[in-house]
Amino acid sequence: MSTSKGINTICTHTGELEDKEYQGAVSPLYMSTSYVFEEVEVKRYPRYFNTPNQVALAKKMAALEHGEDALIFGSGMSAISNTLMAFLHSGDHVVFQDALYGGTTNLVTEEFHKFGIEYSFAKDSAVDSLEAEIKENTKLIYIESPSNPLMKLTDMEGVAKLAKKHGLVSMIDNTFASPVNQNPLDFGIDIVIHSATKYMGGHSDILAGTVISSSEYIDRVRQLAKNLGGNLSDYTVWLLERSLKTMGIRVKAQNENALELAKYLAAHDSISKVYYPGLKDHPEYELAKRQMKAFGGMMSFELKDTINASAFMKELNLIKPSMSLAGVESTILLPSKTSHGLLSPEEREKQGIKDGLLRFSVGIEDFEDLKEDLTQALEKFK
Ligand SMILES: *Cc1c(COP(=O)(O)O)cnc(C)c1O
Numbered sequence: 183m184s185t186s187k188g189i190n191t192i193c194t195h196t197g198e199l200e201d202k203e204y205q206g207a208v209s210p211l212y213m214s215t216s217y218v219f220e221e222v223e224v225k226r227y228p229r230y231f232n233t234p235n236q237v238a239l240a241k242k243m244a245a246l247e248h249g250e251d252a253l254i255f256g257s258g259m260s261a262i263s264n265t266l267m268a269f270l271h272s273g274d275h276v277v278f279q280d281a282l283y284g285g286t287t288n289l290v291t292e293e294f295h296k297f298g299i300e301y302s303f304a305k306d307s308a309v310d311s312l313e314a315e316i317k318e319n320t321k322l323i324y325i326e327s328p329s330n331p332l333m334k335l336t337d338m339e340g341v342a343k344l345a346k347k348h349g350l351v352s353m354i355d356n357t358f359a360s361p362v363n364q365n366p367l368d369f370g371i372d373i374v375i376h377s378a379t380k381y382m383g384g385h386s387d388i389l390a391g392t393v394i395s396s397s398e399y400i401d402r403v404r405q406l407a408k409n410l411g412g413n414l415s416d417y418t419v420w421l422l423e424r425s426l427k428t429m430g431i432r433v434k435a436q437n438e439n440a441l442e443l444a445k446y447l448a449a450h451d452s453i454s455k456v457y458y459p460g461l462k463d464h465p466e467y468e469l470a471k472r473q474m475k476a477f478g479g480m481m482s483f484e485l486k487d488t489i490n491a492s493a494f495m496k497e498l499n500l501i502k503p504s505m506s507l508a509g510v511e512s513t514i515l516l517p518s519k520t521s522h523g524l525l526s527p528e529e530r531e532k533q534g535i536k537d538g539l540l541r542f543s544v545g546i547e548d549f550e551d552l553k554e555d556l557t558q559a560l561e562k563f564k
Contacts, residue, residue: 187245189362190430197241198423199234209238211420229411231404235419242426243392246361247374251400253407254392254419258357258377259285260412261391263293265375268406269322269351272298276322277315279307279336281329281533283355283377284521309340316348325371326355327364327473331482331517331541332534333457335466338473342370351399357381360508362433363476373399380508381479383425384432390414390422432510432546436479439552440544444481446553452560455484479544480507482517484536489563491516491538497559500551501542512545512552 187196199209212234217226226232231240231253243252255261266289270276278290280303290301302315312323323345327336338354345352353373354366360381366374376382378390391414393403407413414422444458459470460477470477485491495503495514504513505520515521518537522530530536544552 189246192242192245193430194427196245197238199238209235209420209423211235211416213416228413228416230408231413233416233419235416235423236413239419239423239426240392242423243394246426247356247394248365248367249374249394249400250397252392252394253400253404254378254390254414254422255407255412256391256414257389257412258283258355258375258379258391259289261375261377261393262286262355263289264407264410264412265353265373265393265403266322266324267297267410268403269353270297270299273300273319274321275300275302275317275319276324277301277312277320278303279312279325279329280304281307281332281334282324282326283330283357286324286326286355307334307336309337309344312341313344316350320348320350322351322353324353324355326358328358328459328478328480330358330480331457331521331539333358333459333464333481335459335469335473337469338366338369338371342372345372346370357508358480359474359478360429360433362430363437363478364474367394369473372396378422379506381433381436382429383422384429384508384510385425386504386506386509386511388418388422388425390418433479434476435546436508436544437476439546439549440479440481441477442549443542443544443552443556447481447483447556450560452486452489452563453483454486457482480541481544482539482541485538485540485563487538489538489560491540492519494559494563495540497562498555499558500547500555504543507541507543509543510546512547513543515541517541 201210239254240252304311304315325336352371354371356374357377357380373395375393378392441460444456444461447453448456458481501512501514517535522535
């Protein structure tokens with residue numbers, strides 16, 4: 183389907199399967215792992231990514247990110263690892279930006295040496311810093327924007343041009359923005375991946391991933407992925423299609439809540455800093471306006487030094503501590519004790535992650551209730 187349709191129409195309808203027998207309102211679910219061969223070439227099998235529900239959802243994913251084709255995986259990490267491996271051979275080199283999702287960093291630092299794949303982490307996410315790491319054998323540049331947890335942005339158009347100049351494949355983890363707020367292919371990036379566990383699933387009950395690109399690149403990933411075996415079960419594919427129907431309106435509500443809460447926190451005298459790309463004093467606010475449609479539901483903030491962040495978290499009633507993010511419910515965590523807890527204090531300091539930094543995933547609850555929860559907790563430390 184063309185991408186001329188609006189985001190909510192794509193979310194609701196694109197790719198849906200017709201129920202020819204009963205005219206039901208939603209896509210029928212086909213759980214078969216065995217299909218009669220109609221033509222010998224078309225062997226339908228879940229691990230080949232070609233069952234009816236997988237193909238239907240892939241059409242929706244492709245439309246959401248303005249790509250030609252997509253694959254659905256059993257996790258975000260499965261989408262990331264399969265896609266990287268599809269484009270890298272032993273002896274190749276990859277450039278990664280600095281702040282990456284922890285699981286991606288682990289994949290690179292713990293596994294790549296087994297396959298003879300070389301890599302460099304740029305000193306930050308600036309285009310010049312990425313270029314400085316390019317070598318003779320570099321094949322791919324990998325970025326993430328906004329990044330976790332400090333919401334730093336990477337200039338997607340700049341990276342796409344850099345990759346073209348050096349004949350490299352460019353790839354982005356677009357999980358934090360969601361396809362509602364940012365479409366990297368429009369800026370010339372080659373490949374987009376998402377942890378669909380986050381905004382796409384949106385209800386903290388589905389683990390999934392997806393990759394979206396040109397048909398040529400997706401064929402290449404599919405070729406490898408068939409052998410590695412990381413597809414999502416058709417039942418969960420069907421649930422994810424259901425979740426995506428409301429992604430546009432969920433993320434819109436999260437964007438609106440987050441922007442208002444970021445302004446509220448920035449003005450509060452118990453808060454020393456707020457990291458949110460939609461605030462005018464965010465160092466990349468102009469870039470945010472250029473490449474994002476709205477600024478998302480994720481932010482982080484620092485409390486004044488006199489307030490203990492763990493104690494503050496315990497005073498919150500509505501906003502719950504949680505490792506995951508992007509669900510309809512608001513959650514909060516301390517990166518220094520969780521996602522970045524394994525780093526040395528010096529390494530955390532270098533990355534700008536203070537002990538009192540809180541990462542806040544804003545849900546769809548009413549703004550006034552979220553504000554009230556933060557206010558009453560902050561009051562306790564006056
Ligand atoms: C959660 C997450 C992943 C990994 O996804 P899983 O579904 O947990 O495998 C990758 N990137 C980002 C930015 C994430 O938040």
